[in-house]
Amino acid sequence: MMSGEIIKSLIVPPHPHPVLCPDKNEGWQRIRDAYDEARRQIEESDADLIIIYSTLWPSVIGHQIQADPNPEWVMVDADFHDLGSIHYSLKIDTDFAHAWNKANISRGLESRTVAYDGFPVDVGSVVALELLNPNNRIPAVICSTNVYSNRAETTVLAKSCMDVIKQQGKKAVAVSVMSLSNRMFTEAIEPHEDRIHSLKDDEWNQKILEFLSEGRLEDIGQLSRTIHDQIRVKKVVAFKPMWWLSAMNDNRNDLTGKVLAYEPIHGAGAAVVVLDPQSNGTGDKEYDEDDVDFYGGDRNVLDSSEDETESSPLDSGPALYDPVEGKNAVNTSKAPKPVGAYPHARREGDLIYLSGVGPRQPGDNSIPGGPIKDKAGNPLNYDIKAQTRAVVDNIARILEEAGSSLDNVIDVTSFLVDMDRDFSGYNEVWAETLGKVGPTRTTLAIRALPTPIAVEMKVIAKV
Amino acid sequence: MAKGSIVAGCLAPHPPHLVYADNPDQNEPVSEGGWEQLRWGYERLRESLKDVDYDVIVVLSPHWQTYVGTHFIGVEKCSSKSVDPVFPNLFRFNYDLTIDVELARAIHDQAKSEGMSVKMMENPDFRVDYGTIVSCHMVRPEWDKPIVSISSNRSLSYYSVEVMQEMMMELGRSTAKAIEESGKKCVLLASNSLSHRHFVTETNPPEDMSKEHITSHAMHLWDMRMIELMRSGKSQQIINEMPEFCEQAIAESDGGALTWLLSAMDVPTEPATLHGYGTIIGTGNAIMEWPCHTWGEQ
Numbered sequence: 001m002m003s004g005e006i007i008k009s010l011i012v013p014p015h016p017h018p019v020l021c022p023d024k025n026e027g028w029q030r031i032r033d034a035y036d037e038a039r040r041q042i043e044e045s046d047a048d049l050i051i052i053y054s055t056l057w058p059s060v061i062g063h064q065i066q067a068d069p070n071p072e073w074v075m076v077d078a079d080f081h082d083l084g085s086i087h088y089s090l091k092i093d094t095d096f097a098h099a100w101n102k103a104n105i106s107r108g109l110e111s112r113t114v115a116y117d118g119f120p121v122d123v124g125s126v127v128a129l130e131l132l133n134p135n136n137r138i139p140a141v142i143c144s145t146n147v148y149s150n151r152a153e154t155t156v157l158a159k160s161c162m163d164v165i166k167q168q169g170k171k172a173v174a175v176s177v178m179s180l181s182n183r184m185f186t187e188a189i190e191p192h193e194d195r196i197h198s199l200k201d202d203e204w205n206q207k208i209l210e211f212l213s214e215g216r217l218e219d220i221g222q223l224s225r226t227i228h229d230q231i232r233v234k235k236v237v238a239f240k241p242m243w244w245l246s247a248m249n250d251n252r253n254d255l256t257g258k259v260l261a262y263e264p265i266h267g268a269g270a271a272v273v274v275l276d277p278q279s280n281g282t283g284d285k286e287y288d289e290d291d292v293d294f295y296g297g298d299r300n301v302l303d304s305s306e307d308e309t310e311s312s313p314l315d316s317g318p319a320l321y322d323p324v325e326g327k328n329a330v331n332t333s334k335a336p337k338p339v340g341a342y343p344h345a346r347r348e349g350d351l352i353y354l355s356g357v358g359p360r361q362p363g364d365n366s367i368p369g370g371p372i373k374d375k376a377g378n379p380l381n382y383d384i385k386a387q388t389r390a391v392v393d394n395i396a397r398i399l400e401e402a403g404s405s406l407d408n409v410i411d412v413t414s415f416l417v418d419m420d421r422d423f424s425g426y427n428e429v430w431a432e433t434l435g436k437v438g439p440t441r442t443t444l445a446i447r448a449l450p451t452p453i454a455v456e457m458k459v460i461a462k463v
Numbered sequence: 464m465a466k467g468s469i470v471a472g473c474l475a476p477h478p479p480h481l482v483y484a485d486n487p488d489q490n491e492p493v494s495e496g497g498w499e500q501l502r503w504g505y506e507r508l509r510e511s512l513k514d515v516d517y518d519v520i521v522v523l524s525p526h527w528q529t530y531v532g533t534h535f536i537g538v539e540k541c542s543s544k545s546v547d548p549v550f551p552n553l554f555r556f557n558y559d560l561t562i563d564v565e566l567a568r569a570i571h572d573q574a575k576s577e578g579m580s581v582k583m584m585e586n587p588d589f590r591v592d593y594g595t596i597v598s599c600h601m602v603r604p605e606w607d608k609p610i611v612s613i614s615s616n617r618s619l620s621y622y623s624v625e626v627m628q629e630m631m632m633e634l635g636r637s638t639a640k641a642i643e644e645s646g647k648k649c650v651l652l653a654s655n656s657l658s659h660r661h662f663v664t665e666t667n668p669p670e671d672m673s674k675e676h677i678t679s680h681a682m683h684l685w686d687m688r689m690i691e692l693m694r695s696g697k698s699q700q701i702i703n704e705m706p707e708f709c710e711q712a713i714a715e716s717d718g719g720a721l722t723w724l725l726s727a728m729d730v731p732t733e734p735a736t737l738h739g740y741g742t743i744i745g746t747g748n749a750i751m752e753w754p755c756h757t758w759g760e761q
Contacts, residue, residue: 057548058548058549059548059549060549060550060661060663060744061549061550061663061664061665062663062664074588076586076588076589076590078527078528078529078534078614079529079530079531079534080531081534081584081585081586081589082582082584082585082586084586085586085588110663110664114551114552116546116551116552116555117544117555118543118544118546118555119546119548119551120546120548120590122548144548146663148661148663183621184530184531185531186530186531186532186580186616186618186621187531187532187580188531188532188580188582233530233620233621266531
């Protein structure tokens with residue numbers, strides 16, 4: 001597996017003033033200069049991807065990821081239309097966009113890509129890319145902010161993004177496009193009259209920037225709800241970008257931070273901050289919020305409780321065990337708990353033997369594609385492809401824990417509870433995944449598995 | 464010059480699903496239908512307005528969100544494609560519409576003289592929001608009437624429902640006065656849903672009506688209460704209960720359109736006609752008409 005990483009993180013403001021009229025206010029010019037400095041730093045790095053998380057692109061149906069290879073249009077700000085227009089023509093890394101979308105879904109998120117002529121790329125993304133990447137030297141990807149997402153969902157969104165960065169070996173720059181305090185003046189002002197809207201907003205902004213200059217990104221993540229209450233006007237999205245950015249940096253608190261500029265834009269707090277992954281030497285702090293790898297929250301709301309076909313927590317059935325820590329055992333919290341006293345895998349020489357792997361998700365035990373029967377034993381409709389994909393993903397996580405990967409799988413025995421119904425779908429996913437690796441395979445029909453799943457695989461791989 | 468007047472006021476919700484389901488030539492996606500209860504409701508509204516003589520449609524949409532005052536489109540000819548950033552799979556509409564800039568400016572000037580923060584939008588590259596387009600299209604798909612497009616000032620976000628309503632009451636009075644002085648006959652559209660809690664997943668196809676319902680019983684109760692108040696002419700009570708409605712039903716009337724409409728009609732005690740009610744991706748939507756042109760005859 002290739003190694004990818006975040007090589008730089010940025011916090012930048014969304015307003016069009018630094019693009020359209022920096023000369024009208026010294027502060028706006030300083031923001032423009034800071035944007036230019038951030039651009040130079042990116043150009044001098046070996047970055048090959050810019051990832052934008054924009055608070056000005058709200059979404060309802062999960063998260064949306066821009067997948068048009070070349071979005072082009074003219075952007076006019078809803079409020080500051082008198083400043084002029086910005087013609088944009090962006091270069092999107094569509095392979096990454098689709099892979100991120102797929103990774104989101106595999107981690108339990110609602111997600112989709114968008115690729116439509118005339119799609120209105122939001123002002124924040126346009127401004128950030130115009131100033132950080134004016135000639136499209138580096139491809140970008142843009143993600144929306146879901147109006148209903150909580151910290152768990154936003155964290156998982158970042159983790160799935162990191163999955164793809166690592167898989168594709170990207171050297172990525174993560175960008176949160178956002179204001180600090182977002183209270184603007186509600187009336188027109190002259191440029192020279194601009195200032196932070198209130199002393200309280202300014203003091204909170206200064207405190208946020210003090211933390212960021214010390215590299216304490218996760219501390220800001222944990223303070224986000226308080227910050228939102230104190231200095232954020234309740235617009236459609238809350239102060240979520242720090243959750244995303246912190247998770248993109250493994251929830252660290254010892255980054256190397258530098259504030260390049262902090263100025264008012266029509267009363268809001270605009271800052272350009274650069275966070276480098278090098279440790280600032282202070283030592284990391286405790287991460288004291290629940291970590292979450294898979295999202296099992298408020299989804300399937302279209303279905304009644306009696307008709308859950310997409311995913312269902314395994315709240316009945318066999319007891320679950322912590323994986324056995326025996327000789328040469330390989331266990332991981334990223335795979336579902338066993339239904340008996342055995343490890344996830346065992347290493348012998350240069351071979352790894354996996355216990356039977358099903359599609360259950362670690363954490364909440366939900367079953368992608370839905371369970372095959374309800375608590376009363378009544379059969380349910382389920383998606384064998386989603387289940388099979390989840391099995392392969394679980395296998396990949398166990399192998400990764402063992403220092404191996406799907407590429408090293410040499411033999412698989414698959415078990416299906418309904419060969420007639422499911423072989424075709426299972427076979428299709430196999431062809432897309434393990435089939436490309438080329439292990440030997442045996443597929444058996446069996447009467448039942450211990451949990452309400454349709455497919456399980458027994459795997460042998462090389463280290 | 465004869466005095467202008469508001470000949471009808473309408474609650475005209477704008478979920479893009481309605482245009483998508485109608486399959487007009489201007490919209491790129493193609494559907495198998497869906498949301499018929501509401502689309503038939505709009506059909507009844509169009510029938511009701513068929514013989515009403517009017518010059519202009521004045522619409523306030525919560526999807527042109529402005530934080531620095533209330534804005535008015537001041538460009539006479541607007542042609543482009545409006546793509547919904549939330550449901551781009553459903554709404555990619557090629558529009559070609561005419562703005563009554565004269566009336567827009569008159570309302571702007573009147574509101575300004577009353578101390579409101581207002582601005583004319585005169586950038587020709589500006590794209591008209593999908594809320595404005597959906598409501599206008601569903602009411603008048605011929606697009607043969609000029610419109611006045613008013614933004615939704617998000618004063619609720621900055622202050623409170625009470626402040627928002629105070630400002631929208633003033634904007635409503637300014638709108639009515641400017642219309643009266645213009646000599647024009649106008650249909651007013653408040654472009655918003657009632658309860659506004661969405662589902663966060665989408666069916667495949669989106670028009671699968673077997674999955675469409677209100678998100679919760681509480682939302683249903685609020686929607687029915689508001690409709691009943693409208694049907695019984697209790698506009699002032701709607702305004703009085705707006706803070707609770709906005710908070711508990713996450714109502715889209717938080718954008719101010721309904722309050723503006725009621726104020727422009729001088730907070731009517733006359734009943735509104737319900738043309739249709741239905742849910743769209745879980746949100747509650749009612750098509751209501753206050754037939755102002757008949758009130759003087761009674």
